[in-house]
Amino acid sequence: RREGDVTFNxxxxxxxxxxxxxxxxxEVVVSFRARRRPTGAEASASPQTGETDDHQLATDGHTSTEGPPDGFAADEGPSLSGEASPLSDRCRVVGVSSRNINKNPILATIARPSRGEDGAGPEVIKAQPRDLRLASFLVHRADVTPSTLEQLESIWTTDRAALVLMSFDAWPKEAMAPEAKLLGGSDAILGAEGDAAAESHAILVWHGLEHRPYASEVVCELEERLNGPQGAASASRPPWLTEALNDPKRRDIRDQTVFTIxxxxxxxxxxxISLERRSDGRAQIGVHVADVSHFVTEGTLLDQEARKRATTCYLDNRVYPMLPAPLSENVCSLLPTAPRLAFSVFFTMTADGRLLDEPxxxxxxxxxxxxCRLDYVTAQRVLDSFDHGPSPDGPTPPASLLHDIDAVKELECVRRVAGSFGIPEAVSCDLVTLSRIAQRRRERRLxxxxxxxGRAESECRLILGPDGIPEGVDEEEPSNLSHELVEExxxxxxxxxxxxxxxxxxxxAILRRHKNAETKAIKSTLDTIPADIRRVVYETLGRPEMHEDSDGSTLEGGGVVRDAKSYP
Structure with a gap:
């Protein structure tokens, strides 16, 4: 298959x-060999595949992995694509040029090993990786520290296996199983298999997500960036705010009604988001995104750490942020408690959802x-207090739409609902105005x-007890209008x-591209959707001009991708 300009076989x-x-x-070196056609007793003993003999050799412990098998069987099974491989595609590994297994710790379980007649444990302990694509590993007891052994024994007394982290050590030519060593220090033992905290930790390791606390040098670098050398920040104004106020290229719009959902x-x-009503009945809308680049400079320790973490990881009971909490949850979080730095996009729209080029x-x-800080459910309750239904005769006329919405603060229902949540009237009025414009914009897009x-009618969140075990489910109220407002x-x-x-x-232009999915993955996904939709998808996949041009370098229009400049 082709990925850009590279062909993969x-x-x-x-x-x-x-x-x-x-x-x-x-990354391996392979050798291609012609298949040997079995005859006589060989054909009767192995009519289907050549893997039976290999499996027997791998499990009886009497044959090493050094050297190739005597030959390939007549039919060695389907290829990865589900079709029979041609003769030239059959091969065996003759060398490993780069180990992928060395990149991340191996997550495994170790059950209590059997003891001998003298009561002593075995010299080698079997560790079973959670990744079933890996073979079982052997861990030498002599390589395990006494404190780690004590932890393992404590878990084994509960009749459960221990969740551990280990690293690949070696796979000798004469051995049938690879060898590993447990990680040093407190990182080796996650806990008992099935324990909520241990399993949460295991999920992070399984997906290769960095979850450890930030290194002290990264924290020190950030503190200096926020507070200046040796904590020079004044009680009234931090250095970064003084710097921003003195920047002629940065606008101070703290007086505008800005709020979050x-x-x-x-x-x-x-x-x-924010809204400013123009005298001509149009609306200037602002979308404000936290200016993280002001604090994270390219090439710094913090920048390098953020690149490693790549994204914020949300589990049901905990968040593992890409950036340290002083940034992600404070200075770069647009809280209603203090000034914040942002990149702001301003555009003008009509009441019926048209985006204007002038201004x-x-x-x-x-x-x-x-x-004000709103959550989706609270915002939805305010929106529900005002009639959002589209006019039976079509979109509300632009001349009357904003006029009607400007009167929203005069409506008792909106004032009462907003007031019960401590929402300023200006925010509730802007919220309803923005929602109505967003709904009309959405109608145009669709x-x-x-x-x-489609969004689920409701969202559920697990209620966790003190030990991390789920005790119930909290079903959130549907909040389609508030979600659609932010999305639009x-x-x-x-x-x-x-x-x-x-x-x-x-x-x-910057084009976000994804690797082609494997044939089996595409088929298994398409099998889950209705037949009529599946047929359309298959037809589209079979027509490259619908999604790529002949050389795979640019996207076509063709009713699938529209020119950004042509959209009103």
Whole structure:
């Protein structure tokens, strides 16, 4: 298959001996050999595959993995694509040029080993990886520290296996199983298999997510960036704010009514919205995103650490942030407690959801001060107090829409609901105005063929007890309008930025591409959708002009991708 300008071929390695001590993901050297057709007793003993003999050799302990098997059987099974491989695709591993298994710790379980007649444990302990693509490992008891052995014995007394982290050590030529060593210090033992804390830790390790605390040098570098050398920050104004106020390229818009809408448990509030009514009945909308780049400079220790972590990981009972909490949950979180730095996109819209080119959209570095923090459910209750239903005769006329919404603060129902949550009237009025504009914008997108993925009617969250074990389920109220409001404004902001990038350099663009999925993965996914939709997807996949041009370098329109500049 092709990935950009590189062609990848898939080759079939069969049997334990054919893998020759290679692990999943290793970079290997292979040798292609012609198949030997079995005859007589051989054909009767192995009519289907050549893996039976290899499996027997791998489990009886009498044959080493050194050297190839005598030959390949007549039919060694299907290829990875589900079709019979040609003769040239049959191979065996003759060398490992790069070990993939060395990149991350190996997550495994160790059950209580059997003891001999003298009551002593075995010299070698078997560790079973959670990744079933890996062979069982052997851990030498002599390599395990007394304190770690004591931890293992404590877990084994509960009749449960221990969850451990280990690293690959060696796979000698004469051995049938690889060898590993437990990690040093407190990182080796996660806990008992099935324990909530241990299993949560195991999930992070399994997916290769960095979850350990930030190194002290990273923390010190951040503290100096936030507070200045030796904590020079004054009680009234931190150095970064003074720096921002003195920057002629950054606008101070702290007087504008800016507010956030996020999940109720969110700590990193990274985007906010605002509305300014124009005298001509149009609306200038602002989308504000936390300016993290002001604090994370390229090449710094913090930048390198953020690159390693790549993203914030949300588990049901804990969040593992990409950036340290002083940034992600404080200075770069758009809380309504203090000024914050942002990148702000401003664009003008009509009441019926049309994006205007005049005045043209602009992007500024800004200083904002959020006036209110809303969660989706609370925002939904305010929106529900106002009639959002579309007019039976079509969209509400632009001339009357904003006029009607401007009167929202005069309505007792909205004032009462907003007041019960401590929401300022200005925020509740802007919330309803933005929602109505967003709904009309959404109607336009869907009418023009936009694809939307359905949202569940309600969302559930586990209620965890003190020991981390789920004790119940908390079902959140549906909040479609508030979610759609934020979604539409974020789509608009991205749309505006994309058009500006195209205007700046029409011959270049950033295109997000993904690797082609494996044939089996595509088929298993398509088998889950209705037949009529599945047929359309198959037809589209079979017509490259619908998603790529002939050389795979650019995307076509063809009713699938529209020119950003052509969208109203």
């Amino acid at each position: 898939t080759y079939l390695v069969t049997g334990f001996l054919g893998r020759n001590r290679a692990f999943h993901g290793d 996020d999940p109720p448990t969110a700590k990193d509030l990274d985007d906010a 043209p959209p602009v992007i500024h570095k800004t200083i904002i001060h959020s006036k 009418q023009d063929g936009a694809v939307t993925l 404004l974020m789509i608009l902001a991205n749309h505006v930025v994309a058009k500006m990038l195209i205007a700046l350099d029409p011959h270049s």
